[in-house]
Amino acid sequence: MxxxxxxxxxxxxxxxxxxxxxxxxxxxxxxxxxxxxxxxxxxxxxxxxxxxxxxxxxxxxxxxxxxxxxxxxxxxxxxxxxxxxxxxxxxxxxxxxxxxxxxxxxxxxxxxxxxxxxxxxxxxxxxxxxxxxxxxxxxxxxxxxxxxxxxxxxxxxxxxxxxxVPESNKFELVGRLPKGVYSKDIILYIIGKVGAGGCSKRVAEFTGEGLRGLSMDARTTICNMAVEMSGRTGIMACDDNLTAYLKDRAQWPVEPIDSDPDAVYANTMTVDLSALEPCVAFPHKPANVTPISRVQEMIARSQEAPTSDFCVVESDKITDAFLGACTNGRYEDLVAGAAVLRGNKVHPEVNLIVIPASRKVYERALDEGILEVFIKAGANVESPNCGPCFGSHMGVLSRKARMISSSNRNYQGRMGSPEAQIFLASPATVAASAIEGRIADPRKYLS
Missing domain, CATH: 3.30.499.10 (Aconitase, domain 3)
Structure with missing residues (x-):
């Protein structure tokens, strides 16, 4: 075996x-x-x-x-x-x-x-x-x-x-992502399907041809949120992409690793990346996921059958937006957000906070003019830190706030007031929503 x-x-x-x-x-x-x-x-x-x-x-x-x-x-x-x-x-x-x-x-x-x-x-x-x-x-x-x-x-x-030693659940990714759909949408889709306890005490092992087409920035986003479906952790094999990433930076020996073809899994799930669209998680749980084309239906559901972790949402309007965190503050995340924001302005009633996840990301985004896009659009760009993700500082939410965030959690009170509402989405969706002042599809901004 x-x-x-x-x-x-x-x-x-x-x-x-x-x-x-x-x-x-x-x-x-x-x-x-x-x-x-x-x-x-x-x-x-x-x-x-x-x-x-x-x-x-x-x-x-x-x-x-x-x-x-x-x-x-x-x-x-x-x-x-x-x-x-x-x-x-x-x-x-x-x-x-x-x-x-x-x-x-x-x-x-x-x-x-x-x-x-x-x-x-x-x-x-x-x-x-x-x-x-x-x-x-x-x-x-x-x-x-x-x-x-x-x-x-x-x-x-x-x-x-x-x-x-935990059991493993296998998530096999097939196909390729459509334009305007990102790794954040993949993991939100999975969490929405399996539920908040869908990988409880198990390891979420992500594999498949679709995964091999994803960058390291994208892969880290997926593993980052394994815990949001109660996973013990997330894990991926070492393939050519990872070997290339580590080639000039590894401080320790690098040796390939993968599961055996006949490895035993507790559960398996296949995800067709080509069928995905941008996703949004509604408050107060990362598993309250809807494709963006059905946001209005999700709002209606929240009003008809609210629960303690699926609160009443009155509209798709937002007051705050956050692009950053360990989930989506990497270089490719900033590139995706800037692609949407370039030539546009942040809505006058929205406060957009952008926080690169590291000094290296900050410096590269600065050198390539990416931060300039955010600043000229009207965003607040801060130095690398966790920021408002866990309600500590740099954007704590008021009781009237309605935040769309690229972070990983939207529990009640997570980012400030327990009366605030937090929606989770990809950096591109966050940027599009910051422009329109409402939860918006980023694909219309990408030529």
Whole structure:
């Protein structure tokens, strides 16, 4: 019986064949990263729980491998409060004497920067203190989010404990995307079909000829949202596209990986990319998905049968738009948004915020005149950070706000007031909607 990608990765790490459902008492990891939300308390937990052990042996409290650990301030930067600033200071002070890489404020979002820098490679087992660590699965890595306690124990030992090898659901992508339809539309369509719990505790493995035609930027968007259908993570094979992407940037050895032809999956689903159109997720759940041609029908449904996570939507009008986040703040996302906005203006009653996901993306977009398109259209362009995605700063929503966002979550209160409404869509759809002041089809703006 063949193995899935996940079974292969775990088997290599523990030195014996494993299958889904097995419990691994101590699973070695290869990469570990912390943001400014969990990093400071994880450092404190590490020092409080392991200081006595190190002192007993007269040793400096060192981590398991400083070259495999990273600190990335991204959620609340530039620091908007004294506690945030002091937490970032703590990460820098902890990292420097231990030889750990600590990124600067503005370098970018954790799930983007480490991939850009070639730190994540196939066969990795990656822990990050954020649920969207699954983004790194696009690199052929087993990557998932952990909390503070698992984080500081992993920092000390290099292991995750009591790990159950998850089953995998197979999503086979076939065909090619039509013009004006993007990877965000693919993953929204899938989540809408399987539901918020459709991949619960399993790995979403994306494969197929349609996937091989997608860029790395597009692939990371798909893996990023696997958790929104309750997936343990998302993952993809290492193919020619990934090998080419890593060729001049990989900081670690690159070795191909794919599932065996006879691997066993819990479920399979085929998605014809050629049949897709732009999609929109209605509040308050990423699974409330409709094709853009049926937005008015979705509005009517919300009024007829609202629930706690499918609220009443009165119209397609929007007041705010956000293009950014670890989901869709990469270079190709900015290109797609700028293609729609070029020669147009943001609606006078809409506040459009654009945040490149990393300093490298920001600089490239600046050099190529892409940021100029957004600025001249009337958008607010900010430095790389998570921004309004989780309601921290740089665009917190009022109770009257109706936001269309390229981010990954639209839960009640996610981006500000619990009375605000959040719609999820691709960067192109966000840009088109910002122009019209209503949820709009981007295809009319693309020649």
């Amino acid at each position: 063949g193995q899935t990608i996940v079974e292969k990765i775990v088997s290599r790490q523990v030195g014996r064949p494993v299958i889904a459902g097995e419990k691994i008492e101590r699973l070695p990891i290869t990469k570990l990263f912390f943001n400014d939300v969990i990093g400071p308390p994880a450092i404190q937990g590490f020092l409080e729980n392991f200081r006595d052990i190190f002192e007993k042996h007269n040793k400096f409290p060192q981590v398991f491998d400083p070259k495999r650990i990273f600190f990335l301030p991204d959620h609340s930067v530039p620091a908007y409060s004294v506690p945030v600033a002091e937490g970032i200071d703590l990460m820098e002070e902890f990292a420097k004497p231990r030889g750990i890489k600590a990124y600067k404020e503005g370098d970018g979002i954790e799930h983007v920067v480490l991939i850009e820098d070639g730190q994540i490679v196939p066969w990795d087992i990656v822990l990050g203190t954020d649920s969207h660590t699954d983004t790194n699965g696009a690199m052929g890595a087993l990557a998932f989010g952990v909390g503070t306690t698992d984080g500081f124990y992993a920092m000390a030992t290099g292991h995750i404990y009591d790990f159950v």
